[in-house]
Amino acid sequence: MKLHDLLTGRTLALIGVLLPMLTVFAYVALRSGPLAPAAVIVATVERQRVEPELFGIGTVEAQYTYRIGPTVAGRVQRVTVQVGDTVAAGQLLGEMDPVDLDERILAQQAAVGHAEASVLASEAQVADASARTTFAVAQVKRYEELLETQAVSVESVDAKQQERHVAQAGLSAARANLNAARHELARVRADHEVLRRQRSNLELTAPVDGLVAARHADPGTTVVAGQPVVEVIDPASLWISVRFDQLRASGLRPGLPAMVVLRSRAGE
DSSP, rough: HHHHHHHHHHHHHHHHHHHOOOOHHHHHHHTTTTTTTOOOOOOOOOOOOOOOOOOEEEEEEESSSEEEEEEOOOOEEOOOOOOOOOEEOOOOEEOHHHHHHHHHHHHHHHHHHHHHHHHHHHHHHHHHHHHHHHHHHHHHHHHHHHHHHTTSSSHHHHHHHHHHHHHHHHHHHOOOHHHHHHHHHHHHHHHHHHHHHHHHHHHHHHEESSSEEEEEETTTTTTOOTOEEEEEOHHHHHHHHEEEEEOOOOTOTTTTTOOOOOGTTOOO
């Protein structure tokens, strides 16, 4: 009697566990299983134009790119801009090491001053020689008139003529010295201008308003002539070079709308 009661209790407990599980299984099968009713979506039929899309991969490029670097080999002394900076035309971007160029410019400036002083001295010599020549010519004329009245001797006239020749030779020499001094001044000024231009070429300036796209060298780097130190682009000339599938690009034409997604922001 006790064994029968024990079996009956276990059977009831098992039924109590299985019955809820069968109920849940039947509910799931009827709601989302193979026995569940098929979902019906109701939509209104409309007439619309089918617009195909064309996908391509490209790169953003600038139509106008300016690579600024030195005209002679040297060492970069400083770079005043960073990538992404906006610059204006004529703005200083960097500078090359002038080495001893500044001292040579100062020495050439001193040479220019010395040449200018030489020109002034030569001009004074010409003025003095010209005055002496004018006086000697007047004396010759006066003594020739006196000779006609026999107030002076022929030897005196010859002496005055000799003084005139000496004064004229001195004037010619002074004029030659003045021309040489002026040529020397022009030469040292030209040398000074060459050094000044070389010094200005060491300054790397922006040719146009733009954006710094690359910085190829840092201070202390040695670069050769023509090697770019800073690269500047014109933001107004940006375009995208894209490659499309030729089999699907039959309808491609100017004026179509486009959407550009940058790779760096594709996940945003």
